[in-house]
Amino acid sequence: MQRVSIIARRDLKAALRVVESIFFYLKDRSIEVFIDEELARSFRSPEIRSSASTIDTLKKADVIITVGGDGTILRAIRRLKPPLKILGVNMGSMGFLCEVEPKEVTEALDKLLAGEYRVQRVHPLSVQIDDVDVDQALNDVLIFTPKPAKVLDFTVKADGVEIFSGRADGALISTNVGSTAYVISLGGPLVDPDVQCIVTIILNPLKLGVRPFVLPPSSVIQISFPRRSRKGAAIYSDGVLTKIVGSKSLIQVKASPTYIDFIRIKDLKSTFYRKFYEVRIRGGKEPQ
Numbered sequence: 529m530q531r532v533s534i535i536a537r538r539d540l541k542a543a544l545r546v547v548e549s550i551f552f553y554l555k556d557r558s559i560e561v562f563i564d565e566e567l568a569r570s571f572r573s574p575e576i577r578s579s580a581s582t583i584d585t586l587k588k589a590d591v592i593i594t595v596g597g598d599g600t601i602l603r604a605i606r607r608l609k610p611p612l613k614i615l616g617v618n619m620g621s622m623g624f625l626c627e628v629e630p631k632e633v634t635e636a637l638d639k640l641l642a643g644e645y646r647v648q649r650v651h652p653l654s655v656q657i658d659d660v661d662v663d664q665a666l667n668d669v670l671i672f673t674p675k676p677a678k679v680l681d682f683t684v685k686a687d688g689v690e691i692f693s694g695r696a697d698g699a700l701i702s703t704n705v706g707s708t709a710y711v712i713s714l715g716g717p718l719v720d721p722d723v724q725c726i727v728t729i730i731l732n733p734l735k736l737g738v739r740p741f742v743l744p745p746s747s748v749i750q751i752s753f754p755r756r757s758r759k760g761a762a763i764y765s766d767g768v769l770t771k772i773v774g775s776k777s778l779i780q781v782k783a784s785p786t787y788i789d790f791i792r793i794k795d796l797k798s799t800f801y802r803k804f805y806e807v808r809i810r811g812g813k814e815p816q
Contacts, residue, residue, distance in 0.1 A: 534594075
């Protein structure tokens with residue numbers, strides 16, 4: 529471990545204090561540290577400010593440390609692009625993707641430098657429109673009606689086999705790590721972190737009895753619109769609008785060959801279920 533990049537929320541003083549402690553901890557151990565340019569300007573320390581780095585430089589680090597919440601990680605991935613290795617410090621209210629709390633940072637850094645951790649590899653979803661790559665999503669891809677209160681008429685195929693055809697508000701396609709987000713709120717399955725799959729859910733279908741689909745991770749999901757349809761759809765990747773497409777477009781979603789490696793210091797499975805209970809059943813903690 530020779531180079532570490534740090535990305536963090538700039539609107540939380542507590543997060544800035546954590547960044548400062550991480551920075552000097554690593555510098556004291558002769559680790560080269562790169563700080564996100566905008567983040568570096570939030571500090572008075574000349575040493576931290578001089579470590580300000582561009583996206584290209586941040587990406588060259590052996591590990592990216594994020595200080596914030598799951599949203600901070602998602603934004604970092606969108607900016608830096610996979611492949612990445614990430615250690616998340618949780619300052620938010622959810623923190624499913626994050627690994628440690630602020631009070632655990634020193635111990636986590638000790639284990640990180642000693643190589644005492646495991647890696648959870650996640651392949652994001654790749655979004656194609658008419659065979660052109662347009663975006664990626666770590667959690668989920670939402671195909672949704674572009675006009676509120678209007679339903680979509682569409683067909684969903686998995687590996688060429690039709691699994692749904694009809695009218696609905698849209699469709700959600702999720703990775704296994706995305707199961708704790710929109711999927712679970714839609715009544716979909718909670719997917720164990722060791723289970724690799726793609727979950728597809730039809731949102732509010734007019735047909736009764738349509739249930740969520742749990743598909744192999746190699747599945748290719750295609751969404752098309754019938755010839756009679758005049759409406760296309762809005763496509764969102766991890767909550768960010770990717771594009772609004774016309775009714776003649778073919779949308780394809782599949783696992784990307786690129787990946788994000790999440791550093792796991794703790795036992796992955798027990799931590800996952802404990803977080804699920806605390807966050808999705810008890811309501812989570814208050815943001816710091």
